[in-house]
Amino acid sequence: MNxxxxxxxxxxxxxxxxxxxxxxxxxxxxxSTAIADPLFASSSIALTASPAETGQxxxxxxxxxxxxxLETLDGFHRVALEGWARAGADRVLFALPGKRILVxxxxxxxxxxxxxxxxxxDPDTGxxxxxxxxxxxxxxxxxxxxxxxxxxxAWDLFAKRCTVCHQRRVPEHYTANQWRSxxxxxxxxxxxxxxxxxxxxxxxxxHASDTIDQGSDVGDGLDTNTGR
Numbered sequence: 001m002n003x004x005x006x007x008x009x010x011x012x013x014x015x016x017x018x019x020x021x022x023x024x025x026x027x028x029x030x031x032s033t034a035i036a037d038p039l040f041a042s043s044s045i046a047l048t049a050s051p052a053e054t055g056q057x058x059x060x061x062x063x064x065x066x067x068x069x070l071e072t073l074d075g076f077h078r079v080a081l082e083g084w085a086r087a088g089a090d091r092v093l094f095a096l097p098g099k100r101i102l103v104x105x106x107x108x109x110x111x112x113x114x115x116x117x118x119x120x121x122d123p124d125t126g127x128x129x130x131x132x133x134x135x136x137x138x139x140x141x142x143x144x145x146x147x148x149x150x151x152x153x154a155w156d157l158f159a160k161r162c163t164v165c166h167q168r169r170v171p172e173h174y175t176a177n178q179w180r181s182x183x184x185x186x187x188x189x190x191x192x193x194x195x196x197x198x199x200x201x202x203x204x205x206x207h208a209s210d211t212i213d214q215g216s217d218v219g220d221g222l223d224t225n226t227g228r
Contacts, residue, residue, distance in 0.1 A: 039079060039143040041065045042150060044198060047104065047136035049113075051076035058113055058136045059091075059106035063195070064150055064202040066095075066103075067138070076137045082117065087128040090114055097129035098122040099176040101205045106134065147206075154203035157196055162186070171207035179204040 041061045048055030051073050061067070067079040083093025083103035090111055095101035097120050106114060118131035144150060174182065179201065187197035205211060 037068050039067045039069050039077065039145060040147050040150065041067065041138070041142060042144040043142055043195060045138055045142040047079075047081075047134070047138055049110075049136060051078070051137045053139070055137060056110075057107060058110045058134065059104050061104045061138060062102040062202065063199050064147060064206070067143070070135065072140060075140050077140055077143060078135065078137050079143075080133060080135045082131060082133045084120075084129045085132050087119075087130055090130065090132060093132055093134075095206075096176075096211060098125060098127065099205070099211055100180045101176055101202070101211065104134070150199065151203050151206075154199045157192070158200050158203065161190060161192060162200070171204050172209045172212055174204075174208055175210045176205040176208040179208055 041063055044063050045061050047058045047061050049058055050056065061081065065081060065083075067077075067081045070078040070080055072078070081093075081104060083095060084097040085091070085093050091106045091108060093103040093106070095103050113134050113136070115133045116130050117133045119128065120131075121128050171179070183197060183201040183204065187201070190197070192200075
């Protein structure tokens with residue numbers, strides 16, 4: 001257990017996010033830009049009610065969350081994102097009903113900004129889930145047009161930093177919820193920054209045994225046995 005504490009500091013996501021920001025988009029000053037959908041959050045970032053860093057926070061978007069771009073203005077995207085919330089617990093949105101893959105956490109003061117767009121019942125548990133939608137603004141630099149660069153960074157961290165005490169686990173050998181529990185226990189022991197832990201968790205959950213074939217945004221081309 002304590003060998004994980006001896007891990008070197010992760011290279012982190014700062015340089016990676018800067019690289020994404022420099023190549024992802026071109027801003028046309030004073031107007032909107034035409035950018036292909038969908039977009040994905042390249043880090044955990046605030047969703048605001050207006051296109052400004054000081055805008056009122058509606059909630060927090062999780063890394064790798066899928067969004068739809070509605071418009072772009074002054075370096076910010078107005079986006080719509082959807083997720084599944086357990087009935088009666090609308091503040092926390094997940095990518096799939098019954099799978100705890102975080103999409104966003106909504107401020108309790110802004111639940112009125114949520115719109116219900118669907119509902120379902122998990123056949124395994126009998127729990128009711130509501131599909132919820134919310135719109136807001138997110139910095140353009142905090143988005144990526146595809147998941148592959150995020151997953152490549154996540155795999156590199158996972159493969160190199162999470163094998164000190166045990167053999168590397170194969171993502172699809174565990175369920176999304178099992179990975180959440182495993183990373184919750186093991187992540188803090190690694191000494192990795194929280195942002196890196198959350199990126200690894202998102203990667204593992206989207207490539208888990210019960211999500212990789214269920215419409216989860218897994219990206220393309222990465223072999224989770226070899227990393228290539």
